Amino acid sequence: MPGNAVLTQTNEQRESLDSVVVRFAGDSGDGIQLTGGRFTDETAVAGNDLVTFPDFPAEIRAPIGTTYGVSAFQIQFGSNVVKTSGDSPDVLVCMNPAALKVNLEDLKVGGVIISDIGTFNDKNIEKAGFAENPLEGSFLDAYRRIDIDISKLTLESVKDSGVNKRDGQRCKNMWTLGLVSWMYDRDIEPTVQWLESKFKNLPEIAKANISALKAGHAFGETAELPAALPVFTVGSAEFKPGEYRTVTGTEALAWGLTVGSNLANLKLLLASYPITPASSLLHVLSGLKEYNVSTFQAEDEIAAVCAAIGASYGGAMGITSSSGPGVALKTEALGLAIAAELPLILVNSQRAGPSTGMPTKTEQSDLYLAVYGRNADAPLVVLAPQSSADCFDIGVSAVKIATQFMTPVMVLSDTYLVNAAEPWLLPDVNEIEPFPVSFRTDPEGFQPFLRDPKTGARPWVKPGTPGLMHRIGGLERASESGNVSYDPANHQNMTDARREKVQGISNFLPKQEIDSGANKGKVVVVGWGSTYGPISQAVGRAINQGHAVSHIHLRNIWPLPSNLGELFSGFEKVLVPELNAGQLLTVLRAEYLVNANGLNKVAGQPFRVSEIESAIISMVEEKNE
Amino acid sequence: MNNTATATEFTAQDFTSDQEIRWCPGCGDYAIVKGVRKALAEIGTPPEKVAFVSGIGCAARFPYYMSTYGFHTIHGRAPTFATGLKLANPELDVWVVGGDGDMLSIGGNHTFHVMRRNVDVNLLLFNNEIYGLTKGQYSPTSEEGTKSPSTPFGSVDHPVSPVSFALGVGGRFVARAYDIGQKTLPEVLKRAHSHKGASFVEILQNCHVYNDGTFEEVRDKGSINNQLICSHGEPLIYGKDRDRGIILNREKLALETVILGQNGIEEKDILIHDEKNYNLAVMLGDLRPPNGPMAFGVIYADPTESYDSAVIAQENELKKKAGEPDLNNLLRRGHTWMVE
Ligand code: SF4
Numbered sequence: 018m019p020g021n022a023v024l025t026q027t028n029e030q031r032e033s034l035d036s037v038v039v040r041f042a043g044d045s046g047d048g049i050q051l052t053g054g055r056f057t058d059e060t061a062v063a064g065n066d067l068v069t070f071p072d073f074p075a076e077i078r079a080p081i082g083t084t085y086g087v088s089a090f091q092i093q094f095g096s097n098v099v100k101t102s103g104d105s106p107d108v109l110v111c112m113n114p115a116a117l118k119v120n121l122e123d124l125k126v127g128g129v130i131i132s133d134i135g136t137f138n139d140k141n142i143e144k145a146g147f148a149e150n151p152l153e154g155s156f157l158d159a160y161r162r163i164d165i166d167i168s169k170l171t172l173e174s175v176k177d178s179g180v181n182k183r184d185g186q187r188c189k190n191m192w193t194l195g196l197v198s199w200m201y202d203r204d205i206e207p208t209v210q211w212l213e214s215k216f217k218n219l220p221e222i223a224k225a226n227i228s229a230l231k232a233g234h235a236f237g238e239t240a241e242l243p244a245a246l247p248v249f250t251v252g253s254a255e256f257k258p259g260e261y262r263t264v265t266g267t268e269a270l271a272w273g274l275t276v277g278s279n280l281a282n283l284k285l286l287l288a289s290y291p292i293t294p295a296s297s298l299l300h301v302l303s304g305l306k307e308y309n310v311s312t313f314q315a316e317d318e319i320a321a322v323c324a325a326i327g328a329s330y331g332g333a334m335g336i337t338s339s340s341g342p343g344v345a346l347k348t349e350a351l352g353l354a355i356a357a358e359l360p361l362i363l364v365n366s367q368r369a370g371p372s373t374g375m376p377t378k379t380e381q382s383d384l385y386l387a388v389y390g391r392n393a394d395a396p397l398v399v400l401a402p403q404s405s406a407d408c409f410d411i412g413v414s415a416v417k418i419a420t421q422f423m424t425p426v427m428v429l430s431d432t433y434l435v436n437a438a439e440p441w442l443l444p445d446v447n448e449i450e451p452f453p454v455s456f457r458t459d460p461e462g463f464q465p466f467l468r469d470p471k472t473g474a475r476p477w478v479k480p481g482t483p484g485l486m487h488r489i490g491g492l493e494r495a496s497e498s499g500n501v502s503y504d505p506a507n508h509q510n511m512t513d514a515r516r517e518k519v520q521g522i523s524n525f526l527p528k529q530e531i532d533s534g535a536n537k538g539k540v541v542v543v544g545w546g547s548t549y550g551p552i553s554q555a556v557g558r559a560i561n562q563g564h565a566v567s568h569i570h571l572r573n574i575w576p577l578p579s580n581l582g583e584l585f586s587g588f589e590k591v592l593v594p595e596l597n598a599g600q601l602l603t604v605l606r607a608e609y610l611v612n613a614n615g616l617n618k619v620a621g622q623p624f625r626v627s628e629i630e631s632a633i634i635s636m637v638e639e640k641n642e
Numbered sequence: 643m644n645n646t647a648t649a650t651e652f653t654a655q656d657f658t659s660d661q662e663i664r665w666c667p668g669c670g671d672y673a674i675v676k677g678v679r680k681a682l683a684e685i686g687t688p689p690e691k692v693a694f695v696s697g698i699g700c701a702a703r704f705p706y707y708m709s710t711y712g713f714h715t716i717h718g719r720a721p722t723f724a725t726g727l728k729l730a731n732p733e734l735d736v737w738v739v740g741g742d743g744d745m746l747s748i749g750g751n752h753t754f755h756v757m758r759r760n761v762d763v764n765l766l767l768f769n770n771e772i773y774g775l776t777k778g779q780y781s782p783t784s785e786e787g788t789k790s791p792s793t794p795f796g797s798v799d800h801p802v803s804p805v806s807f808a809l810g811v812g813g814r815f816v817a818r819a820y821d822i823g824q825k826t827l828p829e830v831l832k833r834a835h836s837h838k839g840a841s842f843v844e845i846l847q848n849c850h851v852y853n854d855g856t857f858e859e860v861r862d863k864g865s866i867n868n869q870l871i872c873s874h875g876e877p878l879i880y881g882k883d884r885d886r887g888i889i890l891n892r893e894k895l896a897l898e899t900v901i902l903g904q905n906g907i908e909e910k911d912i913l914i915h916d917e918k919n920y921n922l923a924v925m926l927g928d929l930r931p932p933n934g935p936m937a938f939g940v941i942y943a944d945p946t947e948s949y950d951s952a953v954i955a956q957e958n959e960l961k962k963k964a965g966e967p968d969l970n971n972l973l974r975r976g977h978t979w980m981v982e
Pocket of ligand 1: 664665666668669670671700770774775848849850851852
């Protein structure tokens with residue numbers, strides 16, 4: 018594998034580890050996310066498996082040095098399969114006292130703290146809410162401390178690059194990246210190249226950043242510090258052969274929707290209104306015009322969904338994207354798409370709520386909204402990607418389902434998936450079976466609501482087609498002709514037909530599989546969405562301890578997989594961990610009358626593996642009443 | 643909108659669907675549907691290349707009565723569906739139909755933005771100054787003091803003039819017609835169709851049941867002395883005897899009505915209608931008895947590039963530069979690495 022060839026001279030002293038969790042933390046202006054992103058790329062190149070968790074502050078530019086302005090980026094990487102960004106960091110990099118204050122409680126006892134002591138002045142210490150300097154006295158005795166005046170060393174390193182003091186200070190993140198890269202034996206050359214291209218038109222800035230990066234790296238090498246600076250080697254993970262990249266959920270979903278639309282032979286039109294954390298999908302798709310992608314930034318959430326429906330009516334793949342509060346605004350229009358039976362994809366990047374809630378924090382609390390949240394009996398399809406890379410497959414499937422069944426599809430992503438990155442074995446698009454849409458053009462026997470007997474879908478007609486002019490709308494439509502109808506029996510039939518069409522989709526989808534564990538046992542843990550990593554790891558640990566536990570992870574939330582009830586019958590108990598107050602739990606109990614219990618967390622943070630593990634163990638050990 | 647007419651000749655019947663009309667007998671909408679069908683026949687775009695999109699309300703039933711493509715959507719949002727439709731299917735002639743409640747109350751924001759963006763659709767606002775379908779509540783265009791089920795003691799809020807609104811939000815084609823004015827209406831509609839970009843037509847419509855006679859002075863028999871039909875390049879003269887005219891009072895910077903032959907006023911003193919003159923359009927749009935006649939016809943028309951054509955031009959430019967798209971390349975943008 019490329020990337021590991023450098024810095025072998027110090028490898029003898031390197032401590033060998035299976036996996037490491039590093040968290041970078043600092044002010045939102047410190048470039049923490051960028052540092053994390055670069056470290057992720059270096060780590061991927063070095064052949065480790067990895068998962069990242071960028072944690073953004075609520076404020077774009079909070080006052081400097083405050084705890085609410087702290088931005089963090091966590092990465093777990095290892096030589097085995099890595100499924101989560103890690104429960105608690107082994108190494109915490111603090112660019113200021115506030116970062117230490119906010120993140121210390123998560124750090125492992127005995128973990129390493131690297132602090133930029135240049136920022137630990139009285140003012141910043143007070144702003145962070147420390148009574149006295151935490152670096153003095155015994156406050157941090159439980160940890161391995163590395164105190165470095167990164168601010169000063171950075172300024173020294175950029176002396177010759179011709180930048181002013183302010184721009185020089187801003188290279189602190191690169192100095193830190195250099196040091197951490199050295200600690201983990203990472204090649205910094207790709208970052209050097211990356212900086213050169215990023216600051217192509219600002220050669221001084223490029224030079225300063227590169228100097229700082231190299232100085233941080235050299236600082237480790239020359240070990241100006243005593244033996245305190247720990248160095249590690251994390252061996253390469255076993256990857257299936259092939260071409261890889263790192264990908265965030267947003268990128269994978271944008272590409273999945275684009276590939277899906279191309280395989281359906283349709284123009285993709287994304288109509289969206291900016292909202293955290295969903296806007297990044299609009300940004301990515303806006304740059305893909307050459308792939309037959311159009312984007313429309315609408316005047317509001319309602320306009321966005323309606324324009325997407327208008328586009329589908331016109332014969333394109335209409336897509337809209339938002340987060341909880343925006344999705345709430347779109348519900349009336351979803352009802353119309355259900356009634357008019359038009360394809361539509363709504364990507365809901367869930368965030369902590371209700372109302373504005375915590376826009377930058379993750380949660381899975383829109384499952385009710387997705388499955389039930391509309392006036393009247395209004396079923397649609399709900400899909401949930403389980404990892405960043407899985408967003409690609411979900412994107413492709415969403416297009417296929419929406420167009421083949423003439424139905425809206427809601428994709429439940431979340432803040433975590435939007436931002437988190439992982440390595441992805443790149444598929445060959447040419448190996449995915451295309452599913453071109455065949456628009457109805459034949460006037461012979463045409464009826465706008467005459468259903469395909471197999472799928473229950475009505476024909477899709479592109480306006481402009483001669484001989485097929487017809488009117489559709491939100492007033493109840495007579496089955497077949499689509500003319501306005503208030504006939505009681507017709508309404509019953511149409512309501513049944515809409516429900517059966519959506520339910521029937523489960524017959525066309527793959528059967529639910531057990532992700533890990535046997536198909537019989539004491540406890541089955543049922544999860545959905547972004548909690549895949551921690552659940553999978555927790556179940557793995559329980560299995561290793563000899564417990565009869567299995568993991569089912571649902572990607573099809575509605576309709577539920579046709580064999581799910583059957584799978585439940587193999588287990589005594591069902592545990593449903595969710596980042597909400599128990600929404601899938603209610604659905605499963607209602608649908609299967611199953612004895613399920615929830616493990617629920619709404620802290621704006623992903624699950625820790627240990628939280629799920631202990632819930633499993635206590636359920637396993639529980640006596641049956 | 644413009645779409646080159648084909649050689650085929652159409653009649654109003656070719657644009658008539660088989661659905662029985664469900665408006666109240668005597669409703670002004672009957673006259674409008676007749677005028678629209680006539681205009682479409684004269685425009686000559688084949689019915690399959692025409693789509694009507696509507697929101698909710700009496701007016702919004704319109705698409706069901708046309709033998710074109712039609713989409714009866716949700717309250718107030720018709721302009722947004724039309725925008726998506728036009729972006730997906732730019733060859734279509736797209737017409738949006740709604741009432742005053744639909745397009746100026748619940749959907750005011752969308753009416754605003756579709757015009758600001760200048761999407762190439764034709765917006766027909768049937769203004770009857772009342773909510774008909776919900777049984778007679780006052781609307782955002784109802785005169786102050788309107789007694790209705792929700793304002794039994796008279797409304798106290800100020801109405802908006804659709805034409806002034808359209809001009810204020812950047813509309814590049816703004817016109818006014820009235821339901822039974824079967825001479826002006828088809829002509830205005832044809833002009834709206836040939837205008838590239840958002841075309842806005844206010845159509846005064848009598849709600850026979852809930853607001854009968856609200857436009858009596860400007861619409862009904864004997865109102866000719868209150869009807870100023872604007873035509874580009876012609877003097878703003880009106881009246882049964884064509885003896886009334888509009889002049890500019892330079893001191894007040896306002897329009898004034900005069901009688902030709904009185905106080906030495908001659909035809910040369912009368913303002914010439916210039917449909918590209920925005921300020922004149924704003925002043926004409928404001929006129930209404932008792933402060934003057936009501937302006938009909940094309941009040942303002944000053945075309946500029948439409949949103950959809952600008953979007954398509956940009957996309958085509960990018961597609962040309964990028965060459966043949968390769969989906970595998972898309973996934974391999976940026977940094978990738980091989981595992982052996
Ligand atoms: S209520 Fe008024 S506007 Fe509606 S159909 Fe009857 S007359 Fe026409």
